[in-house]
Structure formats: structure tokens, C-alpha cells
Amino acid sequence: MDITQFSQINPPQRLLMGPGPINADPRVLRAMSSQLVGQYDPAMTHYMNEVMALYRGLFRTENRWTMLVDGTSRAGIEAILISAIRPGDKVLVPVFGRFGHLLCEIARRCRAEVHTIEVPWGEIFTPDRIEDAIKRVRPRLLLTVQGDTSTTMLQPLAELGAICRRYDVLFYTDATASLGGNPLETDAWQLDAVSAGMQKCLGGPSGTSPVTLSARMEEVIRRRKCVEEGIRTDAHHDGVDEMVYSNYFDLGMIMDYWGPERLNHHTEATSALFAARECARLILQEGLDNTIARHKLHGDALLKGIMAMGLETFGDLQHKMNNVLGVVIPRGINGDQLRKLMLEDFGIEMGTSFGPLHGKVWRIGTMGYNARKECVMTTLSALEAVLNYLKFPTIQGAAMQAAWDHYCTGNPQ
Amino acid sequence: MDITQFSQINPPQRLLMGPGPINADPRVLRAMSSQLVGQYDPAMTHYMNEVMALYRGLFRTENRWTMLVDGTSRAGIEAILISAIRPGDKVLVPVFGRFGHLLCEIARRCRAEVHTIEVPWGEIFTPDRIEDAIKRVRPRLLLTVQGDTSTTMLQPLAELGAICRRYDVLFYTDATASLGGNPLETDAWQLDAVSAGMQKCLGGPSGTSPVTLSARMEEVIRRRKCVEEGIRTDAHHDGVDEMVYSNYFDLGMIMDYWGPERLNHHTEATSALFAARECARLILQEGLDNTIARHKLHGDALLKGIMAMGLETFGDLQHKMNNVLGVVIPRGINGDQLRKLMLEDFGIEMGTSFGPLHGKVWRIGTMGYNARKECVMTTLSALEAVLNYLKFPTIQGAAMQAAWDHYCTGNPQ
Numbered sequence: 001m002d003i004t005q006f007s008q009i010n011p012p013q014r015l016l017m018g019p020g021p022i023n024a025d026p027r028v029l030r031a032m033s034s035q036l037v038g039q040y041d042p043a044m045t046h047y048m049n050e051v052m053a054l055y056r057g058l059f060r061t062e063n064r065w066t067m068l069v070d071g072t073s074r075a076g077i078e079a080i081l082i083s084a085i086r087p088g089d090k091v092l093v094p095v096f097g098r099f100g101h102l103l104c105e106i107a108r109r110c111r112a113e114v115h116t117i118e119v120p121w122g123e124i125f126t127p128d129r130i131e132d133a134i135k136r137v138r139p140r141l142l143l144t145v146q147g148d149t150s151t152t153m154l155q156p157l158a159e160l161g162a163i164c165r166r167y168d169v170l171f172y173t174d175a176t177a178s179l180g181g182n183p184l185e186t187d188a189w190q191l192d193a194v195s196a197g198m199q200k201c202l203g204g205p206s207g208t209s210p211v212t213l214s215a216r217m218e219e220v221i222r223r224r225k226c227v228e229e230g231i232r233t234d235a236h237h238d239g240v241d242e243m244v245y246s247n248y249f250d251l252g253m254i255m256d257y258w259g260p261e262r263l264n265h266h267t268e269a270t271s272a273l274f275a276a277r278e279c280a281r282l283i284l285q286e287g288l289d290n291t292i293a294r295h296k297l298h299g300d301a302l303l304k305g306i307m308a309m310g311l312e313t314f315g316d317l318q319h320k321m322n323n324v325l326g327v328v329i330p331r332g333i334n335g336d337q338l339r340k341l342m343l344e345d346f347g348i349e350m351g352t353s354f355g356p357l358h359g360k361v362w363r364i365g366t367m368g369y370n371a372r373k374e375c376v377m378t379t380l381s382a383l384e385a386v387l388n389y390l391k392f393p394t395i396q397g398a399a400m401q402a403a404w405d406h407y408c409t410g411n412p413q
Numbered sequence: 414m415d416i417t418q419f420s421q422i423n424p425p426q427r428l429l430m431g432p433g434p435i436n437a438d439p440r441v442l443r444a445m446s447s448q449l450v451g452q453y454d455p456a457m458t459h460y461m462n463e464v465m466a467l468y469r470g471l472f473r474t475e476n477r478w479t480m481l482v483d484g485t486s487r488a489g490i491e492a493i494l495i496s497a498i499r500p501g502d503k504v505l506v507p508v509f510g511r512f513g514h515l516l517c518e519i520a521r522r523c524r525a526e527v528h529t530i531e532v533p534w535g536e537i538f539t540p541d542r543i544e545d546a547i548k549r550v551r552p553r554l555l556l557t558v559q560g561d562t563s564t565t566m567l568q569p570l571a572e573l574g575a576i577c578r579r580y581d582v583l584f585y586t587d588a589t590a591s592l593g594g595n596p597l598e599t600d601a602w603q604l605d606a607v608s609a610g611m612q613k614c615l616g617g618p619s620g621t622s623p624v625t626l627s628a629r630m631e632e633v634i635r636r637r638k639c640v641e642e643g644i645r646t647d648a649h650h651d652g653v654d655e656m657v658y659s660n661y662f663d664l665g666m667i668m669d670y671w672g673p674e675r676l677n678h679h680t681e682a683t684s685a686l687f688a689a690r691e692c693a694r695l696i697l698q699e700g701l702d703n704t705i706a707r708h709k710l711h712g713d714a715l716l717k718g719i720m721a722m723g724l725e726t727f728g729d730l731q732h733k734m735n736n737v738l739g740v741v742i743p744r745g746i747n748g749d750q751l752r753k754l755m756l757e758d759f760g761i762e763m764g765t766s767f768g769p770l771h772g773k774v775w776r777i778g779t780m781g782y783n784a785r786k787e788c789v790m791t792t793l794s795a796l797e798a799v800l801n802y803l804k805f806p807t808i809q810g811a812a813m814q815a816a817w818d819h820y821c822t823g824n825p826q
Contacts, residue, residue: 005692071488075484247519270618355644
């Protein structure tokens, strides 16, 4: 191998307007490049405690066990599912997009008995529909996705917590794509577990996954407790339920590492923790409600511009996430050719789609650091230019004007 | 919560001379702070291919499947074990420290039938001893640790590959703490799988785990293939063996993500990948053999200094890793008090120990970016000062002279 061919890293400048990852906030990248400290350094454990406090703020919870799972967002999902689901447990998954299928798949790997209800992509479930299924299936866990980027839909969760308590069901949601850009009230909605990701509305790089667990969920997980040989003492006792299939994702061990015993498990991914701390700090400085309002403002401005361009949107707009929009690829336009021109000639990334929407829908994100006016305006004008180049007619100036109008009315400052 | 109490991140400057994490090379931190690109951006997939090539160089292998698992080093360990071990499989683990116990524990969680052989902490196994156990147990996999930081020992592996082939055993080693600082020859030693970590000799932050898989191992894993609902097409077929317990760690899926199909799985932790690329690039620029020699040079200089200080070392020095040294805590000295003084008054972190060595042995690392003369000299002089302060007598100047002498003879340039 000729090592001289591997030059210093120098990624092209891109404006990432897909469904995530998006450009990280430069302040987060700077925080992440801080020099390391040891994992039991008082400075490090202090930062870990701060991260717990900051994410309680983001998750709107008093949950003691609010911490990071080292891995991308699906690491957080899997840690919760594999720690909570015992082989043979019944779980119910309302599937309205790709990430519902993912929850089913992970649950099957945990040897759960998986029951699903489905709606077509682009729709969400009413609480009644979910309650009926709970009555029929009597699951131990309800596994939901809050915002499924594959369809851009946001499932309403506010009423589900009370239903779950009524039937003694543990209530989990995957908020990877929604947290920070859409309301989520862990305690008020009686959620037992939530996981999130950094690379969407939180404005960081993927690599660590914030999770929060209710006291009820803690109790379930503690029943499967296990302490590693080599660091266990006579004071340690294992739980009564069957051992979790994973060591890395055993949340009982991760709690013991984040808790006062600081029992060694993995070596915390310090740089990712620094980044996660800065993401949460920036949002709470802005004010979480303001951050959510900012996502709505820019998401709506994009929507107005897209509609004025004569493009059709995908899915139920009443239940769209603030931070991502599905745009139907017009007849006669090659979706991938347009995305290639956007990337190569304007440095702007738009998203493609999965499964039934593949080749039919583009996805445009306005989230995290890229939930900004200049990102929306730049994307709209480039998109219009490329569409015109590909012979799709638009009314000159209408899309930009619609976005400007929205900013004038929607953002009176 | 009063958000103003959370200030910009500003970790104290530490010299991390424990068993890892150690200070990251500043060039790695800079690479990691590069702005993100999309996960299917041609620039990103090019970087992924470069990472595969670079780590083939570090692992000394032609293995096609040489890639990263997003998580800390035990994520790489678990991905290999959970993907390769089927419930009921027999595995053999030679345990010579804490991380052998960890392999047993993960294997038990994979529902393996776990067989162990043990030596006291501070010793390693002869090939004969391992071959005898293989003949007796007839395992499907041999799970080894190359360098166990808990004891500082380096298990010789060169002869084990041939033994494993003779008995049709799959051969894995955990090289988390050893890769880059000690010889490892994946292909020459006929290893079927190796995993590593960033925060030891590779000089990066923890957060991603390089792994390499032989063609034999790929075949085993492919038999458990599974493609996610929501992205699967009619062209996809599942394997014949039982589904892996984990989605996140299913190496079949991770191969499909790194391979030409680029089948969506997780969202690659781009910043961690940038860091991993820079770590490998810097080592291959230095020359892997030179990097290993540098670890031996500084590890030996530390050893000479420690011995001349009148301190006893731990374990079989013939089989010590180059990059970490066990030092017996002298009678009358409180190990934690000394470490606290080192940290608070000199900014230097030394390691404590686990299990049977807890309270009895300090561990001092010289690895990655900290395998440098000034780190060794600074640590020795600070340690001598603190020992003297705590009334442990030394011969003035002897330790420093021994290290200087070693540098004069051991490093003739």
C-alpha cells in the first residue's frame, strides 16, 4: 500500500438537507475536539453527571436514568429493547414506516412475540386504534416510533401513556428523528423509555444515543442484573430474570457505570459525550420550546416554497414532523439525476426514500444547525434552478416569494 | 435548571499514563472535528473504502471485510461473538485476566456452552496447553485476548492458528489493547476474526472499533443473513442458521452497509470514522513496525526506571505487553493516595487495578501518542517525587539515569 495516497482528511463542503445526518453545529465539532481525560477523572464523572442533567431537560423528565449509549441512534433503541424484552414477551408495534419495521425486527431478535398494526405510509394511528390492539393483544410492551423519517410522519403520543398504564403496558418511543424539533414530554406522557439520536434535530454527529428510563423500566431491567466476573465482589447479586442477550447493551450495567458505583463497563466515548453535552447545552440555552418553534418555522417555510413551486407533497401534512418534508418526484423527472445535480453543482444534499417510496419521493430536512433561513432559501432556489434545467416548469419567483411571505408572517421579529 | 451553570467544555489538561484511554493525538482530534458529509456522499463512501484499506494495513491482512463497528472496543468484540456464536455452540476461552472473563460472559449471553482454562493473573498459556484443551473440548470457536491490560500480559498467538485449523476451530482474538503496540499478524497467524480499540496504542478517542473477518468467518456469518423489512427486495434471501440476537451488531448487515450494495443499516458515526482514518494513516506513515518498536522502546525505558526506583513489577516480564506495566504498590504506601497526588499535583493519571490485583498493583501505560520520551521521563520524576513525599526511599537520580541509559543504548539515533 502506498500510504502517500491517503491525504489529510478534507471532506467537501456540503449543505446537508436530507433526513439526517445534517451539518453539525461548528460549536459542537469544536467541543468534540477537546483533549481527553481519564474515564474516572473527577472532571469526567462531573461531565457525565452534567450530561444526565442536560438530557433530563431535553427529554422533559425527572428520570434518574437519563444517559448515553455509545453507538449510533439504533444502539439506543436496541439497548432498551434487548434489556426490557424477555424471550417470549408479547410486544405491540404500530408500524407506519421503516423504523416501525426496525422495532419489529429487533424485538424478533430478542425472541419476542411480535404483534403489529399497520397504516399506509404517510398516515398515523389514532389512540383508539392503538387501544383496541392493546386490548386484543395484551402486550407487555408498546413499541412506537415518534417521528419516522421514512414517511415524515409524527405519531401523536400524548394520550398513549394513560392507555398503557390502564393495561399495565410498558411504553417506549424511538425519538431519534424527532427530539428537539417536535414536542416530546417524557413524564407528562408517561413514557417508560425513550431513545434519541444526535444527527437530526440535536445538531451533532451520530455516534452516541441519549436514552431515558422511568423507575418502572428500571425495575424491569434490574430484575435481569448481572455483574461481570473479574470485577464482581461478594456484595453483588444477580437478578431473577433471564440474562440479557447483550453485554454491551445491558442497561443494568450501563446504569452501574453512570451511577455512583461507577462499575467499569465500556470506556465511555469521551469525544462523543463532549459533543452530546454541547448539543444539549446549546438547545437549552436557546430554550427547548424556541428550538422546536424554530424547526416549525423553517419546516413550514420550506413547505410553502415547495408548494408554490408546483410540487406535490407526500403524506398527511397535519401530522408531519417539523423537520422533514416528503416531496413527490414529478412525472418525467429522474429523482436521482436531480439529486446528483443538486449535490455536484450546488453542494446540497437531498434525501432519497426507502421501500414503497423509493424512486417516488425526495425527502428534504430542515433540522438542527440547518433549521436556518439561509439553508431553506438556498435549497429552494437551487431546487427550482435544477427543476427548470430538467424542463419542469415553475412560475418564476413564486416559490421564493412564498417562503419570504412565510418568514414575514410567521416570524414577526 | 439554570443553564448558565453549564459552561463551554474545558477539560483539565492531563497526561494520561494509565491503561487507556490515553491522550489522543492532536492531529486525530483535528481530523475528527471536520464537518460532516452525507452517509452516501461519494466522498463518504470513498473515506469508508480508504478506512478498509488502512486497517488491512494495521491488521496485516488481505481480508475484504475489514471495517468499523460503531461503539467502543467491546462493541467490536460483541459484534464478532454474537454474529459467529449460535446458541449451543461450544467455545473455549483461555482466561488470564479480566478480559478473558468478559469473553466468557458475552459468549454465555450468546447462549454458548462456555469452556475455560485458567492461569494465575500475570501468566500466559503455552500452545500445548491450549491444544490439549481444544482436543478435550472440541469447541467451534477459540476466543482469546491478545493483550489483557488487567494483568499487562501478552498471550502469544503465532502458533494457535495452525492448531485451530487442524481441529476446524474458528480463531478470534481481542486486540483492543495490543494492536499498534505489539506484533499482530492476522493472515500469517491464520486468525478468523480480530477486533481492536482506538484509545490504546492507536492514539484516538474510544467510540469506534475496527474489526477484520476471514473468508471462513464471513461464510459462517452469512449463514445467518437477514435483511430488514422496509428496505428488503425480492432479490434478498435470508440465511439458513438462526438469526443473530442483535440487529446493531449483526456483521452480515454491517458488511452489506460497507459493501457495494451500501444497504442502509446504522448512520455511520462519521466523526469517529474520520478519527479512525487519521489514527491508521499516522501509524502507516510512521511504519507499523516502527510504531511497535517505539512502544517497546518507551515501555522498556519506563520499566528500567521503575526497577531502578526500587519498585517491584508485576507478572511475567518475558510476556508483558510493550505498552503497559504493572507496578506492585509497596508496603506502607496507599495506592489511591499516591494516584490522587499524581493527578492533582502533577496532572498525571496512572491506573488502578481490578479483581485480585485491586489495591495491590498500579498500571502505567506508554501507548499511542503518549509512547514518547517526555511522557516517560515526566512520569518517572513525578512518581519518584510523590513516593519520596510519602516516605518511600529511593536512590536519588537512579531511576532517571536508568531511563536515560536505556534511551542511549536502546535508541542509537
